[in-house]
Amino acid sequence: MDNLPLVKSLVEKLANNLNVPVSCKIRIFPNLQDTLSYAKMLEDAGCSLLAVHGRTRDEKDGKKFRANWEAIKAVRNVVRIPVLANGNIRHIDDVHGCLEETGADGVLSADPLLENPALFAGYRTAEWGLGVAGMKEDDKLDQAELLIEYLRFCERYPVPWRIIRSHVHKLLGEWFRIQPSVREDFNKQYKLTFEFLYDLVNRLKELGVRIPLYVKDTQQAVSAN
Numbered sequence: 001m002d003n004l005p006l007v008k009s010l011v012e013k014l015a016n017n018l019n020v021p022v023s024c025k026i027r028i029f030p031n032l033q034d035t036l037s038y039a040k041m042l043e044d045a046g047c048s049l050l051a052v053h054g055r056t057r058d059e060k061d062g063k064k065f066r067a068n069w070e071a072i073k074a075v076r077n078v079v080r081i082p083v084l085a086n087g088n089i090r091h092i093d094d095v096h097g098c099l100e101e102t103g104a105d106g107v108l109s110a111d112p113l114l115e116n117p118a119l120f121a122g123y124r125t126a127e128w129g130l131g132v133a134g135m136k137e138d139d140k141l142d143q144a145e146l147l148i149e150y151l152r153f154c155e156r157y158p159v160p161w162r163i164i165r166s167h168v169h170k171l172l173g174e175w176f177r178i179q180p181s182v183r184e185d186f187n188k189q190y191k192l193t194f195e196f197l198y199d200l201v202n203r204l205k206e207l208g209v210r211i212p213l214y215v216k217d218t219q220q221a222v223s224a225n
């Protein structure tokens with residue numbers, strides 16, 4: 001963002017030489033006009049799809065700073081290419097709210113997906129025990145099962161252990177809060193193994209505590225497009 005001519009030349013070079021579309025992802029500037037010029041510059045340089053993270057470079061902490069959907073909306077209105085909105089997408093209601101408020105063509109979510117990979121399927125992390133009794137089976141997702149599914153994917157498509165470690169930590173956040181001894185044991189592992197992690201899920205289950213669930217959003221309306 002400090003060297004826009006360089007960004008322009010990179011995107012031009014890629015767009016002119018690749019036979020696949022070039023997409024870009026940007027943060028916003030504090031000044032709206034700067035953001036709009038940036039977006040238009042990228043479109044003119046050959047960008048085919050633009051994702052806009054509605055925070056400035058200084059607004060690092062997503063929990064502290066709300067993403068600026070107004071700025072995303074303004075970008076949406078000055079370019080012709082599809083725009084994806086990013087920031088403040090924590091559950092499916094946010095998806096609908098964001099699409100409506102910004103007019104964007106789609107949304108991106110990153111950090112919230114680490115805690116709840118079922119976000120786009122219309123599930124949210126349940127408050128402990130809240131609304132769970134009497135719920136239909138289809139409306140619940142067992143966090144332990146989701147974690148096991150994730151670990152199986154990691155075995156099939158290897159990723160660095162530091163990524164798995166931080167994802168497992170976020171996925172099991174609620175569980176760890178009420179089982180600090182298991183969390184400590186997890187944190188103590190200098191070297192993680194799949195065996196340890198599968199066993200950890202079993203240990204948590206055996207502790208007999210309620211299993212955290214993801215529950216289907218009441219107003220969910222996940223469309224298939």
Ligand SMILES: Cc1cc2nc3c(=O)[nH]c(=O)nc-3n(C[C@H](O)[C@H](O)[C@H](O)COP(=O)(O)O)c2cc1C
Nearest residue numbers: 025053062086087088089108109110111112113114
């Ligand atoms: C694990 C993780 C990895 C990320 N990697 C990238 C990346 O490689 N490139 C990028 O532009 N943003 C990356 N981001 C930032 C996100 O794409 C996103 O812009 C930011 O987290 C704000 O969206 P959120 O509020 O939905 O998390 C990453 C975020 C997370 C949590």
